[in-house]
Amino acid sequence: MDKNEFKALFDLYFERVRNYIFYRSGDPELATDIAQETFMRIWEKQLDIHQGKEKALLFKIAGDIFVSNYRKQQIALKFATQSVQTNGDMTTDDQISYNELKAKYEQALSAMNEKQRVVFLMSRNDGLKYQEIASTLNISEKAVEKRMSKALEYLDKQLIHER
Incomplete structure (x- = not known):
């Protein structure tokens, strides 16, 4: 070339x-x-x-x-x-519980639908508002809300209801 x-x-x-x-x-x-x-x-x-x-x-x-x-x-x-x-100042049990939950969270996040993960991370990690996310990704605010809702449902299922 x-x-x-x-x-x-x-x-x-x-x-x-x-x-x-x-x-x-x-x-x-x-x-x-x-x-x-x-x-x-x-x-x-x-x-x-x-x-x-x-x-x-x-x-x-x-x-x-x-x-x-x-x-x-x-x-x-x-x-x-x-x-x-x-x-x-965490006890050993607290440390183990925390590490297990953190590992589950990271695993759930990596397995999450990419579009939902992107919106979730932009909201939670970057602190962006739905309007800012929508503008950045060139999608509607409604689409951001829906993706965020699905992401939270997914995390709820993976982290709370699957014990």
């Missing part, structure tokens, strides 16, 4: 890849970083991309990078959480 082919590929697909990752993460900076890394990998590896398969390959690479980053964040978060908890 020469520079002109790469530039054409970049110009055509960069925003699409960025928007795809933004939709999954809700983080514009992360989306830009992952989109850039996706194209860096294409350029560095000088991949021979078959005509008509560019979009699928780019989205696959971007998705893999996103998942890899997510896993790294979860490991770092888990380590930080465990460090803080170890120094806390």
Whole structure:
């Protein structure tokens, strides 16, 4: 792949890849970083991309990078959480219960429908209002409400009613 082919590929697909990752993460900076890394990998590896398969390959690479980053964040978060908890005033039973619940929560969150998870995390982790989420994702406020409702029902079922 020469520079002109790469530039054409970049110009055509960069925003699409960025928007795809933004939709999954809700983080514009992360989306830009992952989109850039996706194209860096294409350029560095000088991949021979078959005509008509560019979009699928780019989205696959971007998705893999996103998942890899997510896993790294979860490991770092888990380590930080465990460090803080170890120094806390929790009894051993409290610590075990907390760790079990946290593990169930993380498992339920990762198994949740992606559209519901995105809305849930934007609301709960990022503190965005439904209107802001709707605007960011280009969906109606009603769709945000419905996805949030489904996400909460799912978590309720997974964490409370499945004991």
